[in-house]
Amino acid sequence: MTDLLSLSGLKTQFNTDRGVVKAVDGIDLTIREGETVGLVGESGSGKSVTALSTMGLIDAPGEIADGQVLFHDADLVSYVARKYPDQIVTGRHDGFIYINDGQIDMSSIPDRINVPNRADALATLARENPKDIVQDPNDTGFLYIDKGYVDLTDVPEPVLRDVRGGDIGMIFQDPMTSLNPALTVGEQVAESLELHRYGGRKKDTWFNAVNEALSRGGMNEDLREETIDLLAEVGIPEPSQRVDEYPHEFSGGMRQRVLIAIALACRPKLLIADEPTTALDVTIQAQILDLITELQDDLGMSVLFITHDLGVVAETCDRVGVMYAGEIVEEGPVEEIFTNPSHPYTYTLLESIPHEGTDRLTPIEGNVPDLIDMPDGCNFAPGVRGRSPSVRGTTYRSSSTGRPTSTTERNAYFQNTISIDTNPMGSVPLPPTKFRTTKSRLSL
Ligand SMILES: Nc1ncnc2c1ncn2[C@@H]1O[C@H](COP(=O)(O)OP(=O)(O)OP(=O)(O)O)[C@@H](O)[C@H]1O
Numbered sequence: 001m002t003d004l005l006s007l008s009g010l011k012t013q014f015n016t017d018r019g020v021v022k023a024v025d026g027i028d029l030t031i032r033e034g035e036t037v038g039l040v041g042e043s044g045s046g047k048s049v050t051a052l053s054t055m056g057l058i059d060a061p062g063e064i065a066d067g068q069v070l071f072h073d074a075d076l077v078s079y080v081a082r083k084y085p086d087q088i089v090t091g092r093h094d095g096f097i098y099i100n101d102g103q104i105d106m107s108s109i110p111d112r113i114n115v116p117n118r119a120d121a122l123a124t125l126a127r128e129n130p131k132d133i134v135q136d137p138n139d140t141g142f143l144y145i146d147k148g149y150v151d152l153t154d155v156p157e158p159v160l161r162d163v164r165g166g167d168i169g170m171i172f173q174d175p176m177t178s179l180n181p182a183l184t185v186g187e188q189v190a191e192s193l194e195l196h197r198y199g200g201r202k203k204d205t206w207f208n209a210v211n212e213a214l215s216r217g218g219m220n221e222d223l224r225e226e227t228i229d230l231l232a233e234v235g236i237p238e239p240s241q242r243v244d245e246y247p248h249e250f251s252g253g254m255r256q257r258v259l260i261a262i263a264l265a266c267r268p269k270l271l272i273a274d275e276p277t278t279a280l281d282v283t284i285q286a287q288i289l290d291l292i293t294e295l296q297d298d299l300g301m302s303v304l305f306i307t308h309d310l311g312v313v314a315e316t317c318d319r320v321g322v323m324y325a326g327e328i329v330e331e332g333p334v335e336e337i338f339t340n341p342s343h344p345y346t347y348t349l350l351e352s353i354p355h356e357g358t359d360r361l362t363p364i365e366g367n368v369p370d371l372i373d374m375p376d377g378c379n380f381a382p383g384v385r386g387r388s389p390s391v392r393g394t395t396y397r398s399s400s401t402g403r404p405t406s407t408t409e410r411n412a413y414f415q416n417t418i419s420i421d422t423n424p425m426g427s428v429p430l431p432p433t434k435f436r437t438t439k440s441r442l443s444l
């Protein structure tokens with residue numbers, strides 16, 4: 001599978017009066033084409049900030065302090081090349097086509113490419129040879145194109161705006177505040193269909209963009225039909241009637257379906273879902289999860305699924321990253337993490353899933369540490385149940401996934417550093433039955 005999005009060394013911080021809050025502190029995460037990746041972790045661990053950083057929605061006093069958000073997409077590469085031809089030039093080196101600094105070396109353009117003008121030439125080159133385009137080693141300041149991906153932390157706001165609601169769709173927790181109460185559901189879906197973008201403004205998502213666009217006029221018949229089709233696609237019954245209703249006439253679950261319709265209007269390559277079911281009751285949660293999974297299968301998109309519910313992860317995700325205090329402390333295939341958690345925090349998270357015999361969440365003792373005044377060593381230290389001093393100072397990470405490399409090492413880790421009152425290598429609690437649907441990919 002090809003990578004679609006890679007976060008690399010991403011650091012996002014908020015410069016507050018109290019000090020610098022390192023909300024996301026150097027994370028690496030890759031989402032491949034068609035894959036669903038879960039991001040779990042307690043409240044305040046940095047999940048939403050990761051999502052917002054990905055979409056370029058971090059506002060002052062926040063900033064992306066370091067790292068890259070690489071979106072691998074030949075169309076986006078060529079789009080950027082077309083949009084900013086004057087900031088890009090080519091030359092020929094080492095068999096690569098270098099695009100840099102404002103001029104195209106025409107000799108580097110293969111004969112088969114017809115060149116009506118520079119912008120088109122660049123776009124064509126970028127589309128046909130995304131892997132051959134490399135960033136200028138002298139880093140002159142422009143260049144957002146590298147080996148077929150675009151670093152979203154570098155691109156100007158207009159490009160980001162097109163990416164949001166174009167290549168990347170998003171849905172959030174609260175389906176009421178994200179819809180405009182003054183417009184019909186159909187109008188809002190129609191506008192996103194028409195715009196193919198809605199992420200125009202920072203912070204307030206597409207709300208204002210939709211609003212603004214709507215003031216330009218009504219819906220024609222074709223658009224209305226398309227809107228009804230889309231409402232049907234996300235499972236809204238009697239869509240031809242409901243298209244004219246207002247958000248308050250919809251239930252929470254139906255509103256979330258509307259938001260999914262809006263996010264999918266542009267057929268995004270990536271859907272970012274930040275706790276999309278948290279505000280809904282349990283039966284509806286399961287339906288919405290099923291819907292997302294079905295749509296993903298149909299559309300072949302990738303999904304970044306943010307939740308603090310490991311039951312949901314078991315249902316929907318191929319891989320999962322576990323966040324703790326701004327870091328990804330563990331990452332890997334869901335089955336592996338569920339059956340063989342290697343980071344003590346993951347284990348504690350798994351333990352906190354309600355299962356047979358428990359009807360309440362087991363609270364995790366300790367809080368996410370104050371991200372300003374981080375204790376030395378392992379960030380996990382203050383939250384570990386039954387912690388021992390030896391956890392501090394342990395940076396629980398190995399080369400790629402943060403897991404110990406052998407079972408012996410892992411057992412030793414658990415035995416020596418923390419005392420957990422059940423055998424961590426033993427069976428892992430089942431996700432709650434209520435989250436298990438027919439689509440479950442896990443047999444736990
Ligand atoms: N605008 C802001 N100014 C200052 N700090 C912020 C801001 N936004 C987020 N933070 C801090 O960044 C950290 C991570 O927050 P984030 O919202 O990403 O957590 P989360 O994992 O999504 O939690 P939840 O599960 O509650 O949604 C928190 O410590 C939070 O207080």
Ligand code: NI
Binds near residue numbers: 047048049274
């Ligand atoms: Ni959040």
